[in-house]
Amino acid sequence: MNYVAVAIFVAALAVIAFEWVHRTKAALVGAGLVVAIGVIELEPAIDAVDWGTLGLLTGMMILVGLTERTGIFTYLALRTAQLSDGKPFRLIFLLAGITGLTSAFLDNLTAILLVVPITLLLADILRISPIPLVLVEVLASNIGGTATLIGDPPNIMIGTAVPELTFNDFIVNLAPVAIVTLAVVTTGLYFAFRRQLVVAPERVAELERLDPARDVRESRYVKRSIAVLVGTIVAFFLHAPLHIEPAVVALGGATILLLVASDDVEDALERVEWSTIFFFLGLFVMVGALEERGVIAEIADRLAEATGSTVGQGMAILWGAAAGSALVDNIPFTAAMIPVVEQLQADDDVFEDGLWWALALGACFGGNATLIAAAANVAAAGVLERNGRPISFGRFLAVGLPVTIVSLLVATVYLLLFQL
């Protein structure tokens, strides 16, 4: 049965990596198989689902979806571009900064879906190729999302699976390294793309003539939506002292916003990406089967034997998680690695968070390596393709892989100096 559990999980990963069928179908078929064959019984399978992660994702999707109707995110993106005065240096740094920040406090997939279409419009106005800007945004969103518990799906999974790690712990331990990495990577991207982003003065004037606040002024519920979103983010900072789970904060914020700023509940619930929720559900059941059959414990034991010290384990997790995320997708890889790190932690008497930060940094930064490594990359490529600007796997790799290696080097120095 151990081999069956491994075979089903590996087959599902392969199907996801090669995009043979939609990833949600692959995860649900895998979950259905492990239960149907009896690798895991139904009750443990249900217990294996991390409902906190699903609740947090659902709550944030509703919150962001309802706030998006106000036009505030379009305003931010457009205003940021106006502040650049059409200068490539400012344009790249401001767009990377705003995307990184938005990704940290919403989630990176949502941030990308909001920012890429407006970037296409900006590129049209400025008469430049949108691809360098979209690449900067995608890479910045994966790095920015690393900074918080809610910024990137791997962090959401780690944050809900490990109650000892609070929202503030993520910020204190990951935000500094994320900011440094973003600055280093953005500088590199500026030198790579600056010649493609030269804007004619008349196009800059055209951009500056636009009134980005017009949509916001015409929208209903702007103040209420922003107040609830900001209130929810503040509540995330306070969730530990208030003894409230992050999922409860997100779902609470979503419920309040539904009450005060939504006329149509059906429409609001359509903002939830149910395919993503079911993808996670299937993954949790498959990983539960691996745990149930002792596969995870065996991997953890072998990892501990091979690496020895905490430093060795941390480095193996950081680089291994990045490689795994690059080849497959950082969500299933993190789902599988969380119980491995839990097992490694179980052997220690004192809780040490260094290995968790190594996993978060590896999975999130690894999400930049290839086109399939993170949901945000796939989503951005989809928007570009629909608009006749396809980006190939190779072209993404040519930028993403060096960015990932640089990011991991920064993370390695950080972990060795401060965490391991």
Place this chain on the structure above:
Amino acid sequence: MRVVSDIELVPAWVPRHATFLQAAEMLVSHPVTAIAVLDDDGRVIGLFADSDLLLGVFPRYLAELRHTAFADDDTGLLDERARAVAGDPIVKHMHEPIVLDESTSATHAAERFLHCDHGALPVTREGRFVGMLGRAELCRAVLRRSR
């Protein structure tokens, strides 16, 4: 009440090798909101609707944006896009058709219209195109008969 016997259909179609511009001219010159794209045997292989026309003439990313009140008409860009899309093969812009058989009842046709985004659907006889049926025409035929 049968569709073809009671309602006048619109012969709005283009062959599969038509260009976007030819299809657009066919569409705007007929009182329907979609036209059929036919193969050499007269079978319907696609539908070109006014929404496809809109997506061809204007940037496709507009479908993914919800807030564009700030945007001005960039005539240079729109002209450039219109010139670029004019010679495109229509098969690049059409989509999968929903087809009504000529024996279809008005009730079933109404149900089909209510479950798709198109204002007109192709009607076929033995698999070959007969004409386009518009929503308004369907309703007008029912209202006329009731009088």
